[in-house]
Each structure stands twice: as C-alpha cells, then as structure tokens.
Amino acid sequence: MELLEKSEPVLIFTAIILGLLFSDMPFLSSNSSYLITIFLFLMLYALFLEVPLGDIKKGFSNHKFSYRALIINFLWTPFFGYFIGNIFLNHNIDLLIGFFMLILTPCTDWYLLFTKIAKGNLPLSLSILPANLILQLILLPVYLLLFFSSSNSINIIDLSESILIFIILPFICASITKFILKNRSQLKDKITNTFTSFQTIFLAIAIFGIFNSEGKVLFSNINSIFYVLVPLIIFFIVNFLLVYVVSKKSNFSYEDYASLTLTTLARNSPLALAIATRSFPNNELIIIALVIGPLIELPVLYIVTKILLHIRKTY
Template structure:
C-alpha cells in the first residue's frame, strides 16, 4: 500500500476543497469541464494496467468461492442497493442513481489491501478481480436500465458512448500495452505509474467541483440523505457475507475474503461513467465521491472486526 493509497480519503477531500476554490474564478469554472474525460481515461488506463487477467483461470479452479461471490455481487447486491435507494432516496432521483451506480460496481484494487490486513486469502481474492471487472463493465448499463430507466435523465445512447470512451478505450489500451510491450518496458511503465490512478482521479474530482461546485454548495443538506443507506449497505452485507461463508463451510481466511470482496465498491469506475454520461447531473457524481469518504473508514473498521472474530 503506497503512501498515496493510505491517504486516499484525505487526498479526495483535498481535491474537493481545491476544486471549490478554483470554481471561484470564472476562467476555471467555465473551462475545467473539458479536462474531466481525458483525466478519467488516463486514470482507468493506469488502473487497468495492473489487472491480472491471467488470474481468470485460477478463479475458475475454486468454483464454490467464485460462484458465491459472483451471486452476492451481481445478483443480491444490485437488488439490495435498489431497495435501499427506493426506501431512502426515492425523492432524489440523482442521488438514488448515484447510489445504485456505486453499489453495483465491486472494487478492483484496495479490497486486496484490506483482505491482507484481515489475514484473509489474498490470492483467492485476487483471482476473482478480473471477472469482477469484466462483469461490472458489461452489467452496469443493464442495472441502470432495469433499476433507473424511468428516472427521466438517463440517456442510454450517451451512456453507451461514455462506456465505450472512458471504460473500453482505456481497457483496450491497457490490454495492448500488456500484450505487445516487452517485459522490461512493461514493468517500468507499471512501476512508475503505480500512483497515477490516484493523481488522475484527484485532478478529475477537482475539475468537477470547479465546474459545478457552486451548485453543490447550495444543496449540501442532501449529503446527509446518503449516510444511512450507505451504513446499512455495509452492515447488512457484512452479516450476509459472514453467514453465507459459514453455510458454505469456508475457512476464516476465505470468509474474510468473501466479506471484503463483496463489500468494497469501485467508485472510480462508476464516477468515470457518471461524469461523462450525466454531465448535467452533478449530484450523481457527488454521491460517488461521498461514498468512498465513508467506505474506507468502514472497511478499516470491518478488518479489525474480522481480526477480532478470528482471535475469539
């Protein structure tokens, strides 16, 4: 875990404040929106560079764990997220859509760090990573269609275009880099760009707040609406993950891996889609920024709870 990753929450909060400051000047408020998409493409390219797609074969060797985690992540969780959004956010369609987008995208990076801290089966968690990534890219438009198709501001042609641009383009470039570049050069790119995703994401968030911060500051009271459904999502899904792991007779290590694989969310990917597909709905993006500010402390607490259960 690099220093930047340890300080992720503080860096994101700093980017928000920096963007709000830039937004006080007309030159930044009117022009920063044009750099958001290129920054997001760069962020996801460097993120995808480190995805071990060769591990797909390994994940298929542990059918019981793979099937269990996929069912929780891609069947139970979308329905549960929709239910929470319907109960707590039905009066705020943009917040509801942002909440659903956050919760239906499983994490592809820092959940491995928390799995290691909790003494879980990190190798098993890593094996499921590429499948989680590919499925969320394919299923995100489906979830939005099924759960939010009547929201009014969901333009599915723009959504498809944004997925092609900010998700599939960097994924293709990353696969080409890993396939055609020779090992010394490929490893040099990977090692020198290890912190690039955090940097690019922070700049994109700063640009978003510089462009729309004035509007968001007028409605900060709505942020409190997100707190309860986010807390309930993590609390209930943690209990379900532990119960399912016990029913499946998983070891402690595999149960810890299952819990963290099905709890951690992939806010950067969801944010990339939101900023390009819904540029006139800043509250969707705001939900995806607030989410990790709550998520990371919650995951840290859950790892300590897992270690406590292991000791006892």
C-alpha cells in the same frame, strides 16, 4: 501498497477542498470538463494495464468462493441496493442513481489493502479481481437501463458514449500496450508500475475538476448528500452479516471469510464516477454522491477490518 494508495482518502478529501476553494475562478471552472475526461481516462487506462484480464479463469479455481462472491456482488447487491435506495432516496432520483452506481461496482484496488490488514486470503481476493472488473463493466449499463430507463434520467446515447470513452478506448489502449510490450517484460513492468502509482493522482485531479465545476451545486444541495449515508450504512451492515452467515454455512476458513467480506463490501466508485460524468452531465448530484461515497466507505472498511480481526480469535 504504495504510500499514494494508502493516502487515497486524504488526497480525495484534499482534492474536494481545493476544488471548492477555487470554484469561483472562471478559467478553472470553464476548463474542468477537460480535466475530468482526460484524467479519468488515464486512471482507467492504468487500471486495465494493471489488471491481468487473462487470468479470469484463475478466479474460478475455487468454485465455492468465486460463485458466492459473484452472486452476492452481481445478483443480491443490485436488487437489495435498489430496494433500500428506493426507501431512503425515492424523493431524489439523482441521488438514487448515484447511490445505485456506487454499490453496484465491486472494488478493484484498495480492498486488497484491507484484506491484507484483516489477514484474509490475499491470493484468493486477487484471483477474483479480473472477473469482478469485467462483470461490472458489462452489467452496470444493463442494470441502469433495467431500473432507471423509465425515469427519463438515462440517455442511451450519452451512456453509450461514456462506455466508449471510459471503458472501450482505455481497454483497447491498454491491450495494445501489453501486446507491443509482451516480449519486453522489463519495460512493460516499468510502464505498468508507473501508471499504477499515478492512479490515485489521476483520480484526485479528476475529482478536483468535478468539485471545481460543481461547487455551487454542492453548496445548494449540501443537506441532500447526507441522505446517502443511511442506505450506505445499511448496505454495509446487512452485507457484512450476510457474508458471515454464508461463510459459516459454507465452512469457509477465517481467511476465506475475511476475503469474501471485503470483496463484497468495498466498492469501485472511480469506475462508476467515470461513466457518470459523461452519461449524466446535467445531473450533478449523481456525480457528487459518487465522490462522497469513498469518504464514507473507507472509514467503514477500516472499522470492518478491526471487527474481522476480533472475530478471527473465535471464528
């Protein structure tokens, strides 16, 4: 992992603080929407450029692992997340939607770092990445409409527009780039590596824009943000225990167990954040809940890796 990727939590926190500090500057706050759109687009273009979507079949070479990972991520997690979210966040539909979007999107980047730290099966974790990405792109709008279409918080036109801007267009641009450079592997690798190394910077600038434009909303709802902490911690604990039981029943090696744990715990908040900024422009708490998510998630994942290394001794 590059230094920037390892420093992602620090950069996110710094972007939040700077965004709040300069939230009273009219010039910045009035142009923040452009920062958010441009840099989230660039971040997702870099993601599509990096992920080998043509390798989806490889993710299913280990049937036992891949099917369990996909069932937990895309069947168990949405319904369990909606259940615990309703218990703790039913009083605030925006926080509930933000929490739901956060846990519905499996991670596509930093979970590999934690897998490596925990001495998991890194090639196996990498193989499931393309399938995780494609399925969350398809199923996120489906689950949003399934669970929240009656809440009057979902605008289908806004949701469709966000999917066009932040999923379809970056995907098309990345695909065109790959096609043009398919016979120029050196240049292709150079461009991919450049954009990949700047993913964290793109995300940090977008988060700066969000908090710069929504600083007043955050300060007036600061207590509400802490409500997200309880269901998120419950999600991590329950899924950690579930994966342990599933792995034991499936006779997984420790390496496969560690990989399954981290690919089902780590979440992809930047993707959900990109969709939320366009789909819910007047629901600031949804966006803020998604930005706060990594600040909770990353320390939890670090603790999980330490627990996994302890389990490894007796697994």
